Amino acid sequence: MPQTFIQWLSLVGAVWLQSINGTNTNFPAYSSQLKTLLSISQLQLNNLVFASDAGKLFGWISGIAAVYMPLWLVLMFGATLGLIGYGLQYLFITNQISSLSYGYIFLLTVVAGNSICWINTVCYVVIIRNFPSNRQVAVGITTSYLGLSAKIYTGIVDALYIPTKRAQAYLLLNSILPLLVCVIAAPLLRDVKVGKCRRMRGGFIVMFVITIVTGTYAIIGSFNWASKILSPLKNMIGMIVCLLVPSVILFGEKIRDVLAKKLWLNGEPKVYNSKIEENMSVERVENGVREDEEDVSEIEDHEIGVMEEIGVKPSHVGSLDLLLSFLYLLHSVSLAVSCHLFSTTFSQGSKYMISGTGSIVALTAPMAGAFILLLNTTNVALYVSTAIIGICTGAITSLSVSTTTELFGSKNFSVNHNIVVANIPIGSFLYGYVAALIYNKGSNEHGQCIGMDCYRYTFIFWGSLCFFGTFLAFILYIRTRKFYSG
Known part of the structure; x- marks a missing residue:
């Protein structure tokens, strides 16, 4: 599989992961019910708000894990922490667990908050490694989708659940949705050895336009008057489509590779082997130098x-x-x-x-x-x-x-x-x-x-x-x- 295709594949996977990784933004949706079930004061509830962020104090553990463990395993471990942290709270809030003390809920909230760090770490490490000469743009695009999480979860809840079940719905989605997306995205987040790489300005312009359109749709869908035009179900479908749109860049890359191969074969019909198939699937070579490449050797091993x-x-x-x-x-x-x-x-x-x-x-x-x-x-x-x-x-x-x-x-x-x-x-x-x-x-x-x-x-x-x-x-x-x- 061509190097550039794997790079864009990893970017799309990171976009999907970031889109569902803002689970802690949903805390206000079920905090009131937790306060009632636990019979706690407003101060204790504020402590739970802090606990949802306190998991990041232990984010360095995921950083160390990313150095010594396969990235797919780090990703799945983070999703499992979220499943445990939010899942047990869901069972408690739906009365499927008889009783959980305030201390246990606090600990589960910390665990759930820490799960976000594991997923973020994998996304950032893969993007920085795969786009060393464009890391600021690549990170900017993927990180911007993190702000879309609250909109995505709210859209799903509005479309599929009745108002009286909203609190339970958010906790259920917080526990299951990141795990499902991690299973789908784990094979996409491949670490590619970047040596000579083609300039990717065109691809990033496309991604930038897609991001702006997605953001515009998210903001418009938040206005009250928009609900008269878009039903909750249509709004949810629209958000899903917006998240799938970045994958078009993969099809574009594939078509470009096919065309490049044809151009190469037409120019050199006798010379074709597996090495050429892998390495010459980018731009046509002129005078022994690829026309549309960028030398990133200086930053390939940017360890200092x-x-x-x-x-x-x-x-x-x-x-x-x-x-x-x-x-x-x-x-x-x-x-x-x-x-x-x-x-x-x-x-x-x-x-x-x-x-x-x-x-x-x-x-x-x-x-x-x-x-x-x-x-x-x-x-x-x-x-x-x-x-x-x-x-x-x-x-x-x-x-x-x-x-x-x-x-x-x-x-x-x-x-x-x-x-x-x-x-x-x-x-x-x-x-x-x-x-x-x-x-x-x-x-x-x-x-x-x-x-x-x-x-x-x-x-x-x-x-x-x-x-x-x-x-x-x-x-x-x-x-x-x-x-x-x-």
């Missing part, structure tokens, strides 16, 4: 990064730069699922304008202004701020993957990246409790708080953190700019 180039060992987890990478991502909280899908626009463009670290500076600053803008009580300010925050956090999520590779190399990427994303549960814990404290301070005797006064100081606090995050990202950019400019 910017930090080692300037004298800092990438294995030093406690290094200043890894700490800065951790801190400037600590403040990032994804608030807009649909806008997240458009993050690939910025992460692709920034590759050609400024470095990854510089791009993060440019993306973090607008978020600070967006949180301050939320102090304005108009609907326009709400929509604009949410869009800015969603787009910027989505782009930063994409950029953090490729930037981690640039800074610390690809050899230990699976471990380094999972250390960096540990910011998510820590940020969820800290910021969630700060927001809760500010909310409670403004609550009435019934424990309710309504209006801007409940969130004003929260927005100011988050905006200030974004300014601080911009400062940290700028320091990181200053430390690495000489390498990029050189």
